[in-house]
Amino acid sequence: MDEYQFELAQLREEQERSEALARRVQYQGVSALECVECDVAIPEARRVAVPGCQLCIDCQQLRELKRG
Numbered sequence: 001m002d003e004y005q006f007e008l009a010q011l012r013e014e015q016e017r018s019e020a021l022a023r024r025v026q027y028q029g030v031s032a033l034e035c036v037e038c039d040v041a042i043p044e045a046r047r048v049a050v051p052g053c054q055l056c057i058d059c060q061q062l063r064e065l066k067r068g
């Protein structure tokens with residue numbers, strides 16, 4: 001493999017990795033419609049503001065308090 005081919009292969013590898021990462025972020029970015037703890041509907045504004053959130057504001061705060 002000459003240097004040029006090597007660089008091409010490296011570039012492709014980086015591209016594939018960043019695409020895989022983008023897909024994962026997108027998947028994680030799906031917010032829950034309802035809080036997984038108390039089943040309260042999570043406001044649209046919160047779901048947009050906090051991509052991937054699974055808890056309502058109350059439960060999120062409780063969890064953070066417990067975590068210390």
Ligand SMILES: [Zn+2]
Nearest residue numbers: 035038056059
């Ligand atoms: Zn909740």
